[in-house]
Amino acid sequence: MTTQVGFIGLGIMGHPMALNLHKAGHQVFVHARRPASMAPLAQAGCIACDTAAAVAASADVIFIMVADTPDVEQVIFQENGVIHGAKPGAVVVDMSTISPTATRRFAKDLQARGLEMLDAPVSGGDVGAINGTLSIMVGGKPAVFERVKPLFEAMGKNIVLVGDNGAGQVAKACNQIVVAVTIEAVAEALTFARKSGVDPAKVRDALLGGFAGSRILEVHGKRMLDNNYQPGFKTKLHQKDMNIVMQTAKEMGLALPAAALVMQHMNALMGTGDAELDSAAVMKIIERMSGVER
Numbered sequence: 001m002t003t004q005v006g007f008i009g010l011g012i013m014g015h016p017m018a019l020n021l022h023k024a025g026h027q028v029f030v031h032a033r034r035p036a037s038m039a040p041l042a043q044a045g046c047i048a049c050d051t052a053a054a055v056a057a058s059a060d061v062i063f064i065m066v067a068d069t070p071d072v073e074q075v076i077f078q079e080n081g082v083i084h085g086a087k088p089g090a091v092v093v094d095m096s097t098i099s100p101t102a103t104r105r106f107a108k109d110l111q112a113r114g115l116e117m118l119d120a121p122v123s124g125g126d127v128g129a130i131n132g133t134l135s136i137m138v139g140g141k142p143a144v145f146e147r148v149k150p151l152f153e154a155m156g157k158n159i160v161l162v163g164d165n166g167a168g169q170v171a172k173a174c175n176q177i178v179v180a181v182t183i184e185a186v187a188e189a190l191t192f193a194r195k196s197g198v199d200p201a202k203v204r205d206a207l208l209g210g211f212a213g214s215r216i217l218e219v220h221g222k223r224m225l226d227n228n229y230q231p232g233f234k235t236k237l238h239q240k241d242m243n244i245v246m247q248t249a250k251e252m253g254l255a256l257p258a259a260a261l262v263m264q265h266m267n268a269l270m271g272t273g274d275a276e277l278d279s280a281a282v283m284k285i286i287e288r289m290s291g292v293e294r
């Protein structure tokens, strides 16, 4: 069945995701700040709109894929935002990675206006977005999830309703903790091998088959060995996500010592001009601290 859907935020992730909805046969109304971001989608058959409100006026389900919490707030609530066009009962689906606390507030505000919300952040990167194989972690009401699920299936494969509003963002924060701390562990282990005079590539090979094996050892470990930090997932985005993790932990009075340490190393990367590198570049900080040269 053709559904009229909206898509706001057409960057590395939003562009291919909107395209996959279009390819699945839906009528897709799109918006980004710059006309240049909308042009290729309009050429592909999507309908470009000047404002988020115009997208919302045409769609039953409105997807958002922008950078950070203030961007989502702006797109939904500010002048020309989604609330100024949305039809009663429409669903706002935020797929950006943002604060769980702010997400719960947004959901409450939308509900007070007769609108539904799901938070549905993703994992899988640009490759997953292009191939329609993203993991999608959803927070919201089960009935609303069931309504949107066929649309999620055009963009992802592993689609899980985790809990109520905000639970999707909590799951994504958990994902980023595991990825960050594992990157740190892999960087330290491979540097330990190198400093010991043992080939770190051989160590990685040996570890991949055992309990220390992981996707991070495989993918990020290879980037570290090759000294090639082409993203991938940029340090500035990973740092943004760790900031969400640490801020939320602070609100809860929760200590996350390992995550906090990795965030310091990401801060250092930002300060040394490496914001655009893949976050596996944490390796550079570990090497620098102990004078490891290659």
Ligand code: NAP
Residues within 6 Å of the ligand: 008, 009, 010, 011, 012, 013, 014, 031, 032, 033, 034, 035, 037, 065, 066, 067, 068, 071, 072, 074, 075, 095, 096, 097, 098, 122, 123, 124, 125, 126, 232, 233, 237
């Ligand atoms: P991106 O390439 O920077 O794209 C962001 C898009 O949002 C752009 O099209 C931008 O418009 C639009 N936008 C931002 N603020 C806006 C506003 N206030 N009003 C209207 N449009 C606005 O970012 P991305 O890599 O696609 O990431 C999007 C989200 O997905 C982030 O939360 C990120 O953490 C998450 N994520 C990313 C990856 C990844 O591998 N990149 C993986 C998983 C999750 P313009 O084009 O006009 O500038």
